[in-house]
Amino acid sequence: MWSDLLDSLTPAQREAVEHLEGPLLILAGPGSGKTRVITHRIANLLRHGVPARAILALTFTNKAADEMRARLERLAPGEPVWMSTFHRFCSRLLRQYGPLVGLRENFTIYDSSDSRNVLRRTLDELHIDAVLYPPERIASAISWAKNNLITAEHYQARPGHPLGSVVAKVYPAYQARLLASSAVDFDDLLLHVASMLRESPETRSALDARYRYILVDEYQDTNLAQYTIARALSIDVPNLAVTGDPDQSIYGWRGANLRNILDFEQDYPAVRVVKLERNYRSTKRILRVADTLISYNQRRKKKGLYTENDEGQSVGLLAYATQRAEAESISAYIAEGIRAGRRRPRDFAIFYRVNALSRSLEFALREEGIPYQMVNGLEFYQRREIKDVLSYLHLINNPRDDNAFLRVINTPPRGIGKSTIGRLAEHAARYQHSLLDAARESGLIESLNKRAAVAVAKFVSLYDRLSLMAAAPVEEVLGHVLSESGYQQFLRESEDEEDQERLANIEELLTAARQFDENNPGEGRLETFLEEACLVNETDAWQADDDRVTLMTLHASKGLEFPVVFIVALEEGLLPHERSREHNELLEEERRLLFVGITRAREELQLSLATYREFRGQRRRTVPSQFLMELPRGEMRVVEPSWNDPAWVTEDEMPWEADAPETASEPEIKLPVASGPISTTPLTTAAKLHGTETAELPHTSPDAFHQGMVVRHPEYGLGKVVALSGSGAKRSATIAFASLAGQKKFMLAQSQLRPAKSL
């Protein structure tokens, strides 16, 4: 069994896998079997007796970590090698070592919208005009600073930069707020760990000794903070192996520093460099297109990509008249492939630069009746109702979490408005209390009228009741929150259709909680659950096994592959994006982005653009992407717009002014009228659970019970499900009966409970 480990590898892969001690740099081109090399190398380490706990594999996304874990599991089952994202790893470290940098163990992780809220409040407090100094810009300046390990105390504005001097004021205040709330933002996770490793040499060397073998995937995407952390853990035991491809670095805007990988050999002179240049994924033609394009970049390490795969079909380069034609042609092609039985929906993927471009594609796919899934911006955990409910949990977990407090204090509405909150905040600021503590003293705050004080006191007692549950299974805690806060009832009674969808989403959250409980029995559940909720995103939920066409941004496509790939809207301003025009570095990143997209394709690739595109509601004539001039067009299948306008050839040939003869259907671009409303959220969940109507069944399975439903008990009569928890035979429900004061908990399998007709 172990012998297979090396047999199936090529010499280059084998060299990397067999490298045990000392620094290692694996330069892995797209489709070169990188993950395979990493997992085999870990398996090889294990085979040589390295204990699993001495190995740490750090990735950039959860998806990559999961993938790696699954593949290692096949090679070396049951080995608890720590594989996670940098952020999650840091989060875990901070739970333990946080106090070294002034952080409590129960800190809350603020996602970008949370931290944006905090920033806004900070700007408010400092009376900074949000119009003159956009929060957006300030946030990214702070983020940039953190990624470059510049702390609030050390931040200095470059002279003559008005925004910079504002940031110099705001950053410390923002940071103080986070600390007071015992919270961290994403960047803090890295920054705090980096500081901790610097300030506590004992901890650093202990961790260095513990993690003897460290692997960092996608090293080209690391920022200075990540670089520093990896480095700090590889000083005494310098077995640091990194993999990456400078040509696939697409996160420069997030602080990723290409230097980290380009200069790795200088940082670790003893390094062994292995280049994986053979591509196992794409056809020769696709690879040539990719290689030609990327050769226009200056900042890179030259690689000789090659493949033994077939020549393949020629790569398509299509100019459509309109985006609608583009979308319809693509869907028709997909439909044809499926109908002919050559392909399945899941074989296809469509990539675009910005999410906004998905609409026409979605529409066309729906018209053809092609199932698709979109990996898109509005994430589950970002939905309002989910954030609301989770905020209760956050507040239970961390009473100082002011952001959560503000979110739930009047959700659902309980008569606590702006002015009351303002007075609480004033009081809290004066005595350096958290908002929750201020609320506890509501009776003592003179500026509060009695009614407000009573409402606040009621909230506090609700909170105290809920926090008693903190140690229970997450599903149960969530159930109590929903029942006792009145949130669920509030949504139920709402006339708004949207609120009904929200209920379904909450139902989904309960399911997630239940699954979490099953996987994580034991202590500290709430905290872990919340951490997961913060650090997980939609891309991670993308399902390869769903038989659907995939729509996603080019960024999201990294690490994936599909038999047939379409990349749309190769137009100036979109790809390359207009914001990249100023700097050549940014332009090169856009080129890499296209490179990444191209190299996702296994067999067929089509690039396209439209001569006209709807932009912010307006039809605009487009300019072809400059990248199109960098492709080996001679060997591509080039198709021009249907009305024979050589729209995108070369600059002097472009008859932009000479108006194209419009074909009959051309001028009116009207979307076909659909019968009935069309859901704009393709992948939602809403359809799944209509937990409203339940007939009385002779045998009631535990699954028939839902959060908040009305039930009947032969002895106690009518009651309501307050919370559910456990699974299988141990599934139990907490019921509040109309006839009794308190609540009762039942094991569903043995109880006499039956669903009752809804009220």
Add this chain to the structure above:
DNA sequence: ATTCGCAAAGTTTTT
């Protein structure tokens, strides 16, 4: 205090 309506703004990518 809540709700409604309007205006404005802002649209890249993600942990």
Add this chain to the structure above:
DNA sequence: CTTTGCGAAT
């Protein structure tokens, strides 16, 4: 165009 934020009216 869509969403989000803000200010006004009830």
